[in-house]
Amino acid sequence: xxxxxxxxxxxxxxxxxxxxxxxxxxxxxxxxxxxxxxxxxxxxxxxxxxxxxxxxxxxxxxxxxxxxxxxxxxxxxxxxxxxxxxxxxxxxxxxxxxxxxxxxxxxxxxxxxxxxxxxxxxxxxxxxxxxxxxxxxxxxxxxxxxxxxxxxxxxxxxxxxxxxxxxxxxxxxxxxxxxxxxxxxxxxxxxxxxxxxxxxxxxxxxxxxxxxxxxxxxxxxxxxxxxxxxxxxxxxxxxxxxxxxxxxxxxxxxxxxxxxxxxxxxxxxxxxxxxxxxxxxxxxxxxxxxxxxxxxxxxxxxxxxxxxxxxxxxxxxxxxxxxxxxx
Ligand code: HEM
Ligand SMILES: *[C@@H]1O[C@H](CO)[C@@H](O)[C@H](O)[C@H]1NC(C)=O
Ligand SMILES: *[C@@H]1O[C@H](CO)[C@@H](O)[C@H](O)[C@H]1NC(C)=O
Ligand SMILES: *[C@@H]1O[C@H](CO)[C@@H](O)[C@H](O)[C@H]1NC(C)=O
Ligand SMILES: CC(=O)N[C@H]1CO[C@H](CO)[C@@H](O)[C@@H]1O
Numbered sequence: 001x002x003x004x005x006x007x008x009x010x011x012x013x014x015x016x017x018x019x020x021x022x023x024x025x026x027x028x029x030x031x032x033x034x035x036x037x038x039x040x041x042x043x044x045x046x047x048x049x050x051x052x053x054x055x056x057x058x059x060x061x062x063x064x065x066x067x068x069x070x071x072x073x074x075x076x077x078x079x080x081x082x083x084x085x086x087x088x089x090x091x092x093x094x095x096x097x098x099x100x101x102x103x104x105x106x107x108x109x110x111x112x113x114x115x116x117x118x119x120x121x122x123x124x125x126x127x128x129x130x131x132x133x134x135x136x137x138x139x140x141x142x143x144x145x146x147x148x149x150x151x152x153x154x155x156x157x158x159x160x161x162x163x164x165x166x167x168x169x170x171x172x173x174x175x176x177x178x179x180x181x182x183x184x185x186x187x188x189x190x191x192x193x194x195x196x197x198x199x200x201x202x203x204x205x206x207x208x209x210x211x212x213x214x215x216x217x218x219x220x221x222x223x224x225x226x227x228x229x230x231x232x233x234x235x236x237x238x239x240x241x242x243x244x245x246x247x248x249x250x251x252x253x254x255x256x257x258x259x260x261x262x263x264x265x266x267x268x269x270x271x272x273x274x275x276x277x278x279x280x281x282x283x284x285x286x287x288x289x290x291x292x293x294x295x296x297x298x299x300x301x302x303x304x305x306x307x308x309x310x311x312x313x314x315x316x317x318x319x320x321x322x323x324x325x326x327x
Contacts, residue, residue, distance in 0.1 A: 028313040029146035038117035045129045048109045053137045057251045060134035061198025062101040067131035068194065068306065069096065070124070072181060073159050075310020077152030077317060078123035081106060083324040094160035099201060106130065110323050123323035124149035128307045138197055140253030143300035145307060150317035153326045167204050167268035171276040181309045183302070189274055189283035190302040193295060196257035197250055199242040200267050202234035208269060210236050221272045223264040243267065255292025262288040
């Protein structure tokens with residue numbers, strides 16, 4: 001027993017050491033990119049973010065999701081933050097984004113940074129650092145965030161609609177969409193664990209509860225007793241109410257998500273779909289059985305990969321002055 005424990009700890013340390021070497025220069029980004037140009041940048045991000053999250057823990061979930069949405073569309077270039085103008089409908093206006101909250105937090109962080117070192121820290125890096133800080137502040141793992149991302153100049157509503165996985169996606173679609181941005185099947189299983197925090201709107205599961213195949217039926221992949229509970233909260237046509245994705249601990253980053261999914265209590269079809277593929281199912285059941293033995297480390301690793309998707313570096317893009325507008 002003792003030997004097993006020592007080996008496990010040793011393994012985790014080795015994996016972490018390997019990860020750090022592996023990722024220090026990933027994708028043209030580097031750790032401590034702002035060390036000379038804006039000393040204390042990460043501290044400013046952390047302190048500003050803490051002011052908001054200590055008042056409202058539920059913001060953490062939305063801020064994590066914001067980084068995910070950003071990276072899936074045109075890479076992590078802060079295109080998710082650009083406001084629509086004139087006839088330009090940007091990602092912010094796309095349906096999946098209507099439920100994002102916390103844009104004001106990003107603006108506050110960016111203002112604090114601009115005060116200290118104007119025009120230096122990109123909004124894309126702000127999103128990456130805020131996502132990490134959010135997870136840490138609600139009890140999740142810490143990871144080193146390589147920085148040096150530049151901000152994009154383009155944001156198109158339709159791209160968000162077509163490139164973000166919808167909550168009714170099956171496992172084939174999910175694997176395709178993750179592969180499309182260079183993420184593995186394991187990354188899919190691991191990053192879905194982000195649903196350990198946060199909420200979903202009743203509208204998102206309404207068909208699952210009341211009209212799964214268009215015949216007034218319920219998704220058979222959902223535990224019937226859980227479906228009954230959800231129906232009490234989410235009456236047909238209710239668009240305002242929200243339900244926790246990881247009931248009991250939706251404000252804390254833990255590994256309970258996998259237990260819920262294993263018990264067929266994942267909120268979305270995309271959560272339930274993790275049971276439809278051998279590799280993702282194995283990940284779900286293993287994390288559930290071992291109380292998330294490797295989840296924290298896996299999540300840290302996959303988040304760094306997520307944060308590397310299609311980044312602009314060097315002379316590409318720009319450093320936006322205000323995150324909602326291109327310069
Ligand atoms: C695998 C495909 C995914 C799908 C289909 C999906 C879909 C969704 C949907 C529909 C919502 C609910 C929005 C609402 O009704 O307010 C949601 C919330 C959320 N998602 Fe995902 N998601 C996916 C992956 C991810 C990933 C990779 C992350 C981050 C690592 C993530 C983090 C979150 C968080 C934290 C929330 C809660 C937001 C809040 O409380 O405001 N999701 N997701
Ligand atoms: C606005 O739309 C035009 C045409 O689609 C595009 O070239 C331009 O980059 C868009 N602006 C932004 C901010 O996305
Ligand atoms: C998954 O969904 C896609 C798109 O809706 C569909 O074309 C495909 O047949 C589905 N695959 C399975 C295995 O259900
Ligand atoms: C159920 O789905 C069918 C087919 O998509 C649709 O015609 C019908 O209006 C839906 N019923 C309700 C109550 O939403
Ligand atoms: C303009 C628009 O509809 N975009 C929305 C994206 O989501 C944020 C946060 O809920 C709203 O403030 C925006 O209005």
